[in-house]
Amino acid sequence: GTVVLAVSEAxxxxxxxxxxxxxxxxxxxxxxxxxxxxTEERAWIDAAGNQRDRCRRMCQVWTRIEAVLKAQGSGFSVDPGKDGLPDGWNVSFTEYDGGVISCAARFVPQIVLKEHVFYVG
Structure with missing residues (x-):
């Protein structure tokens, strides 16, 4: 399906x-x-009780890393596995339809999902 994301207000x-x-x-x-x-994130992933929980934890970690690097504007020129993530970012996440959405900002972001269905025809 198609996902449309509006972040202008945030x-x-x-x-x-x-x-x-x-x-x-x-x-x-x-x-x-x-x-x-x-190291701490890998240990948290490894402590998952089952494969589904492991996938969920991997996705939470991955989307957190990407959201912070996007907010910082550094992309993968920073190696978070070696250098850690930049300080000062707060990350919120939510799960939706088999996926994870993470948002990083200097304030504590709140993710609000509103589902709209549009039909063209």
Whole structure:
């Protein structure tokens, strides 16, 4: 399906940059997560009770990393697995339809989902 994301109000309220990442839990690469996650995050993922929970945790970690790097504007020129993530960012996440949405900002962001269905015909 198509996902449309509006962040204009959040950006205006934040007074600064925000970063958003959306990923399907089934499509996150375990290799990429293991390379980019720090030791504490990898231990949290490894402590998952089952495969579904492990996928959920990997997706939460991955989307958090990407949201912060997008908000910072550095992209993957920063290696969070080696250097850690930049300080000063707050991240909120929510799950929706088999995926995870993470939002990073200087304030504590709140994610509000409103589902609208549009038909063309």
């Amino acid at each position: 950006a205006q309220l934040s007074g600064g940059p925000i970063g958003v990442d959306i990923e399907s839990m089934d499509e996150v690469s375990p290799l990429a997560v293991s390379r980019m996650a720090d």
